[in-house]
Amino acid sequence: MTADGGAIVVYTDGACSGNPGPGGWAWAESPERSDSGGSVDTTNNRMELLAVLEAIRANPGPLHVVTDSTYVKHGIEQWSHAWERNGWKTKDRKDVKNRDLWEPLVHAVRARSDLTFGWVKGHSGDRMNDLVDELACRQRDAHRPGGTPLAPLADGSTAAPLRALSPDEQRAERRRRDSRIPDGHLLAVFGHQPPELGGWDANPTADDVRRRLREILEAKHQLHPDLVVLSGLRLGAELPGAEAAVGADVPFVAVLPYPEPEKRWPPAAQARFRDLAARAKGVVTLERKQPVDGAAAAKALARRDAWLARAADEAVLVWDGDDPRLARLQRTLDEQLGPDLWVLEP
Numbered sequence: 001m002t003a004d005g006g007a008i009v010v011y012t013d014g015a016c017s018g019n020p021g022p023g024g025w026a027w028a029e030s031p032e033r034s035d036s037g038g039s040v041d042t043t044n045n046r047m048e049l050l051a052v053l054e055a056i057r058a059n060p061g062p063l064h065v066v067t068d069s070t071y072v073k074h075g076i077e078q079w080s081h082a083w084e085r086n087g088w089k090t091k092d093r094k095d096v097k098n099r100d101l102w103e104p105l106v107h108a109v110r111a112r113s114d115l116t117f118g119w120v121k122g123h124s125g126d127r128m129n130d131l132v133d134e135l136a137c138r139q140r141d142a143h144r145p146g147g148t149p150l151a152p153l154a155d156g157s158t159a160a161p162l163r164a165l166s167p168d169e170q171r172a173e174r175r176r177r178d179s180r181i182p183d184g185h186l187l188a189v190f191g192h193q194p195p196e197l198g199g200w201d202a203n204p205t206a207d208d209v210r211r212r213l214r215e216i217l218e219a220k221h222q223l224h225p226d227l228v229v230l231s232g233l234r235l236g237a238e239l240p241g242a243e244a245a246v247g248a249d250v251p252f253v254a255v256l257p258y259p260e261p262e263k264r265w266p267p268a269a270q271a272r273f274r275d276l277a278a279r280a281k282g283v284v285t286l287e288r289k290q291p292v293d294g295a296a297a298a299k300a301l302a303r304r305d306a307w308l309a310r311a312a313d314e315a316v317l318v319w320d321g322d323d324p325r326l327a328r329l330q331r332t333l334d335e336q337l338g339p340d341l342w343v344l345e346p
Contacts, residue, residue, distance in 0.1 A: 006039025007062035007114065010055045013122075013132035014069070015140040023047040024139025026132045027055035027065075038139035045071050047136065049101040056251065058310060060296040060303035060321070061287050062114040068129055076117065080106045105328040113300050126315060174311065180254045180284050181311045184228035187220060188308045189213065189244075189317025190329060191232035193239025197346055200266075206240060209346050211317055213244035216342065219249050228281065230255050230308055233273050234301075235265065237318035237346075243278045255311075257297075258287045259305035310334050319343065 008029055016023035023042040028034035030235060037050070048069040051326040057067055066075065080102065083089070088096045088103065094263070096102060122133070142204050175181045191197075193208075198205030221227045226244060229245040229252035232238045254277050262273040277283060286304055291297040315333050319326045321343075333341045 005184055007064045007116065008059055009064045009066065010059060010121075011049035011066045011126075011128040011132045012048070012055050012069075013067070013136045013151070014044055014049070014051050015128065015133065015136040016044035016047055017144070019044050019138055021253045022140050022143040024136040024141075025051035025054065025145065026135030026139065027051050027058070028128060028132050028135060029059075031131060034135060036135040037129075037141045038136075038143040040143045040145075043098075045069075045301055046098055048072050049098055049105060051132070051136070053101060053105045056105070056108045056112070056115065057306055060307045063112070063126060064118060064159070066118040066128070068120050070119075070264075073117070073119050076106070076109060076233060082240070082338060108128055111302060116196045129185055170189070181229055182230075182282060182284070182306065184226040186228050186230050186250075186285060186312045187217070187226035188230040188255075188312040188315040189238055189241030189318070190232075190305065190308075190315060190326075190333070191241075192320070192323065192346060193236040196320065197236060197240075197318070198325065200235075200269075204267060204345055209237060209344070210240035210244050210247075212344060213241055213316065213318075214247045217248040217250050217343070221248060227251075228253060230312055231276075232256065232261075232301075232304060232308070234261070234341075235269055239276065241316070241318075242280070246276075246279060252279075254280040255304060255308055256285045257285065257300040258290050260290065261297075263290070286317060305329055306332065309336045312337065314342070316342045316344055318344045318346055 004134060010027045010029045012027045014023065014025045019041050021162060022038065022039055022040050023046070024038035025047040026034060026036035035054060037069055049069065052065055052067060052072055056063065080130065082091065083096050084106070088099050090096060120129050122129060147334065175183070193228060194200045217227070227250050229241060229250055231242040231252050231254060233242055233254050233256070242252050262270045265273065286307055289331070291300050309332050315337055317326065317330055317333060319330060332341070
């Protein structure tokens, strides 16, 4: 479903029994494209928040989120501004409840200029609101003590929540839901910009990173003959990642945040980018328009990183352990990939 301007429209909902008790969350763009999950001990508000947060994380690019939660509505529109000013305290100087979900949600909202919200009355006959309500309730019931496996939806849909699937099934389901994700065992490469890798010109540090990346890819290729590297071809660790793939005879796919990201680079860097893009097995461009300024470009890159983290089966992060920007990315990758995240110190 899309709104005016091409934004994807997703609906979200949460459900809980006992409050606290078993609960579920869900988001859906359509009966064929959705995700849901749950917890054995939670609250309705937490499930409403998690539904919105998971929808934002799963859908980079222009997005319109529709919720029936006044708690989410008022929190985003009004309360969060005062909470931040007060150090995440209420006007009564008490800790804000569910801060662990509110804080990343507010950060995600502020980072997305292409993110809008709508509200619908629950149980009012809206078809998509009814769908996410059913998905969330199914997860709630599945997380009760002795809960039964999830049954098919009333409309016969066989779409399954990712968390209910095995790793191999999750990979297949992600590709079914997003046709831009390439086939194969996907390994994404992230990391430092040129200053942290010895500078903008050829140098021993960058050469060593490229060599070690190639060794990693050669070893991974032995384990996964269908290995495909995902590279944003960004200056820094990502370009050597693509070059290492070429050297290891492993196909790679370029994942660009928007068209012509190299447009303002020095001529030599532009030529290097275009040569590698021509060697790529494929090119995925996540957004249709170039950003209007540096702040918008940074947000588009963050959305690209989120897409890569969800699409990849593994990742290599070239990181010295100090850069705070990469520390945030490391937390995201660790959340998504766990032991399949490899940190390579330059």
